[in-house]
Every structure is written in structure tokens, then in C-alpha cells.
Amino acid sequence: MTAHLVVLAAGRGTRMESDLPKVLHEIGHAPLFAHALAAGRSLSPERSVLVAGHGAELVRAAAAEIDPEIEIAVQHEQLGTAHAVAQARPFLADAEGDVFILYGDTPFISSGTLDEMAQKRAEGASIVVLGFEAETPGRYGRLVARGDSLERIVEYKDATPEERDITLCNSGVIAADAALLFELVEAVGNDNASGEYYLTDIVAIARARGLDAAVVRCAERETLGINTRGELVRAEALFQEEARARAAQDGAILLAPHTVHLAFDTVIGRDAVVEQMVVFGPGVSVESGARIRAFSHLEGAHVGARAVVGPYARLRPGTELGNDAKIGNFVEIKEAAIGEGAKVNHLSYVGDAEIGNAANLGAGTVTCNYDGVLKHRTSIGARAFIGSSTMLVAPVAIGADAMTASGSVITTDVPDGALAIGRARQVTKPGLARRLVDKLKAAKAARNKDDA
Numbered sequence: 304m305t306a307h308l309v310v311l312a313a314g315r316g317t318r319m320e321s322d323l324p325k326v327l328h329e330i331g332h333a334p335l336f337a338h339a340l341a342a343g344r345s346l347s348p349e350r351s352v353l354v355a356g357h358g359a360e361l362v363r364a365a366a367a368e369i370d371p372e373i374e375i376a377v378q379h380e381q382l383g384t385a386h387a388v389a390q391a392r393p394f395l396a397d398a399e400g401d402v403f404i405l406y407g408d409t410p411f412i413s414s415g416t417l418d419e420m421a422q423k424r425a426e427g428a429s430i431v432v433l434g435f436e437a438e439t440p441g442r443y444g445r446l447v448a449r450g451d452s453l454e455r456i457v458e459y460k461d462a463t464p465e466e467r468d469i470t471l472c473n474s475g476v477i478a479a480d481a482a483l484l485f486e487l488v489e490a491v492g493n494d495n496a497s498g499e500y501y502l503t504d505i506v507a508i509a510r511a512r513g514l515d516a517a518v519v520r521c522a523e524r525e526t527l528g529i530n531t532r533g534e535l536v537r538a539e540a541l542f543q544e545e546a547r548a549r550a551a552q553d554g555a556i557l558l559a560p561h562t563v564h565l566a567f568d569t570v571i572g573r574d575a576v577v578e579q580m581v582v583f584g585p586g587v588s589v590e591s592g593a594r595i596r597a598f599s600h601l602e603g604a605h606v607g608a609r610a611v612v613g614p615y616a617r618l619r620p621g622t623e624l625g626n627d628a629k630i631g632n633f634v635e636i637k638e639a640a641i642g643e644g645a646k647v648n649h650l651s652y653v654g655d656a657e658i659g660n661a662a663n664l665g666a667g668t669v670t671c672n673y674d675g676v677l678k679h680r681t682s683i684g685a686r687a688f689i690g691s692s693t694m695l696v697a698p699v700a701i702g703a704d705a706m707t708a709s710g711s712v713i714t715t716d717v718p719d720g721a722l723a724i725g726r727a728r729q730v731t732k733p734g735l736a737r738r739l740v741d742k743l744k745a746a747k748a749a750r751n752k753d754d755a
Contacts, residue, residue: 305400306346312336312407313378318531326407331567332585338410345414352391362415374660383499386489398481410527416521418648420478428517433476443472455504455517474526545587659685667692
């Protein structure tokens with residue numbers, strides 16, 4: 304059955320004490336709402352609508368980076384969850400199939416749970432509501448159900464003492480046929496203490512029309528909402544714990560898991576080893592058998608099989624490491640392809656470059672890629688050897704099997720197999736150092752005497 308997503312992300316989030324919209328705060332280097340979208344991808348949604356409100360343009364820009372095809376509805380006034388869903392109607396007016404309502408500040412809903420809700424819809428339930436057994440129900444709305452059949456949702460303030468003893472609570476996540484959903488939302492009123500239009504009211508409206516509703520249960524942690532800085536910190540810790548566990552289950556070896564920081568999309572291959580104090584930013588994939596050594600930082604990079612990175616290395620966006628490549632300590636790579644078996648082992652910067660297979664860059668090699676206005680590229684051929692402290696002033700190409708002498712500044716192309724030397728001839732002045740030091744000491748003594 305065709306599915307569509309509506310993610311509610313309009314809240315101001317005043318308790319976050321931030322100028323940012325709440326849903327732009329990050330877990331695992333991704334905005335909160337991105338996690339809900341990621342879970343929803345298991346449904347292969349035909350359309351996805353993000354309902355923004357506070358800071359809508361900031362949310363729109365962030366959403367475009369995550370999913371260029373996502374559509375943005377704007378809730379100019381925050382008048383409740385049903386009112387928020389109604390803002391998505393113009394984007395789904397002709398939609399067929401089911402609509403799943405998710406929340407941008409609830410990042411841990413699993414794809415498996417959404418699949419269960421889809422199955423309930425396929426079995427014929429008119430509305431499916433996601434519930435959870437709360438350890439401390441508090442002021443959550445209660446789901447009054449008989450088995451999987453949902454009779455009604457009762458807000459805490461309206462619940463009887465018996466109903467308050469119910470531990471099955473409302474998550475707010477709902478699935479229903481698109482046409483039915485918007486028909487029910489249109490019937491929702493705001494005759495309540497807050498004067499808001501509540502999405503949960505659609506269950507009572509549906510039941511009054513003789514329609515059925517079903518409940519699907521999930522673990523309480525999946526419904527964790529983020530409203531404060533403290534909750535954001537706890538959510539990050541939970542995300543990291545789960546991400547590390549998934550990496551280990553997939554065959555990665557994390558030597559000190561609690562010191563490794565993963566992003567929402569980190570991929571680590573089987574038997575790859577990650578040492579202590581490693582940080583993965585977004586967009587990193589590591590192939591099988593690679594080793595990421597301690598205190599390295601990776602972002603937007605692909606690491607080939609059996610490659611070694613670090614310690615103390617930085618891989619920036621656009622880095623592509625071939626199989627068996629070696630990137631050593633205090634090396635930075637950016638927008639560069641490092642060929643199979645190539646080595647950049649010490650204290651070097653390689654940016655906007657292609658490094659051939661089995662090339663070896665000596666300590667202190669720098670690709671001088673920026674002229675103050677434009678970036679330029681450096682090409683180094685297979686098996687080339689770049690001597691220590693070589694400055695490669697781009698655009699420049701070093702041929703296969705070529706060499707540069709240590710301390711050279713290379714400004715023109717070097718043919719295959721050639722040796723390039725780009726440094727001034729050494730001149731030695733016997734005894735001049737001693738005479739110069741004596742002269743300087745005498746001048747210093749004279750100044751001290753004048754100051755006395």
C-alpha cells in the first residue's frame with residue numbers, strides 16, 4: 304500500500320533556551336527531524352511533508368540538504384497538532400494510501416514499529432495509534448484498549464482514577480487512510496481548556512462514526528521526546544549507545560566503545576578496527592579490515608579496505624582512500640582521492656588532489672591549493688615519491704615514478720620518471736655563525752649597560 308509521511312516540526316521549543324527551532328538541534332550530527340524521516344523511509348513513502356513553523360526558513364534549508372524532494376508546509380500559528388496536520392493537506396489533497404504522522408522532536412521511532420503500524424492498516428484498521436507501556440505514566444494521555452482494539456484516548460486531566468491507573472500511554476504517532484485522516488481532522492474542534500485542535504480527538508470522532516481503531520505497542524524509549532537541553536544530552540547518549548551496539552553487531556571492532564562518537568549515517572565494515580577517542584562526523588563509510596587509529600576525526604570520507612588512518616589524523620569531506628592506503632599522524636586530507644597502497648604518513652596536508660597508487664608523500668608535504676580566490680588541483684602519479692617538506696603549488700602535476708627533492712617548492716609539472724629540485728643552492732660561510740653571535744651578545748650587553 305502506498306504510504307506518505309507527515310512530520311510535525313513547527314514547535315518553538317521554548318524550554319530548549321535556544322534561538323534555534325527545536326527540531327534543528329542535533330543527535331548524531333543530524334537534526335532531530337531527520338531521524339523521524341529516516342525511520343519513515345522503511346515505508347518507501349511516495350511523498351514526505353515537513354510541517355514547519357518557528358524558524359521555518361531555517362528548517363526548510365536544513366530539510367533541503369537531507370531530502371531535496373521533501374515538501375514544506377508552514378503552520379503560521381501553532382494551534383495544536385490537528386491544525387498542524389491540516390497544513391499538510393494541500394500537498395496530499397490527491398494522495399491515495401496511508402499517511403503516517405510522526406514528530407520532529409521524537410527521534411527514536413523505529414522502522415520496525417512503523418512496519419507494524421502499516422501491517423495493522425493492511426489488516427483493515429481505520430486508524431492505528433502507537434502506544435507504549437510507561438514506567439511512570441505521569442500526565443501522558445491514556446489509551447483505553449481491549450487487546451489491540453482502541454476504544455478511546457483519555458487526556459490525563461479528564462481521566463478517572465481507574466483510567467489514570469492505565470499504563471498504556473499515547474505517543475501521538477498515528478496512521479490512517481489519507482482521505483479519511485483529513486476528513487477527521489476537519490471535524491476536530493477546539494472546545495478545550497487550551498483552545499487548541501488536538502489530533503488525538505480523531506479517534507473519538509472515528510469511533511462515533513462506527514469506524515474502528517487499533518493500537519500498536521512499542522518500547523517506551525522509542526517515544527522519547529526532546530524538550531530540554533537535559534533531554535537532548537540524554538538522547539545523544541542513548542543514540543550513541545545504540546549506534547555502537549549496531550556497529551558491533553555488524554562486525555566492527557570498537558576497542559573502547561564509550562570513547563567513540565558516531566554519526567547517524569556512519570557505516571563501519573566487518574573486522575574494521577576503531578581505536579580510542581575517534582569521532583565520526585556525517586557521511587563516513589569504512590570498509591572491511593580498515594583501522595582507524597586513536598584521536599582521529601573523519602567527516603564526509605570513504606576509507607577503503609585494509610586502509611589505516613591515524614593516529615591524530617583528520618579526514619575532511621571529499622576524502623576517498625583506496626584499499627591499503629595509509630594516512631598517518633597529524634595528516635589532513637580534503638577533497639582528495641588517495642590511491643591504493645599510497646602513503647601520507649606524517650605532518651602533511653593534501654587537499655584538492657589525486658594521489659596515484661603506491662605513491663609516497665614524505666613528512667611535511669603540502670598541496671598549496673588556494674591562491675586567495677580559487678582552489679586548484681594537484682595530481683601525483685603512481686609510485687611517485689615526494690620528498691619531505693615539498694610545497695606543491697597547484698595547479699601542478701607530478702608524473703608516475705617521478706620524485707621531488709626534500710625542501711622543494713614545485714611550481715611546474717614534473718614528467719614521468721623525472722626528479723624535480725626546486726630550492727636555492729646552499730651557501731656555507733665558515734665561522735660566520737660564531738662571529739654573528741659574538742656581535743649580537745656585545746650589542747645586548749651595551750643595551751643593558753645603557754639601561755642600568
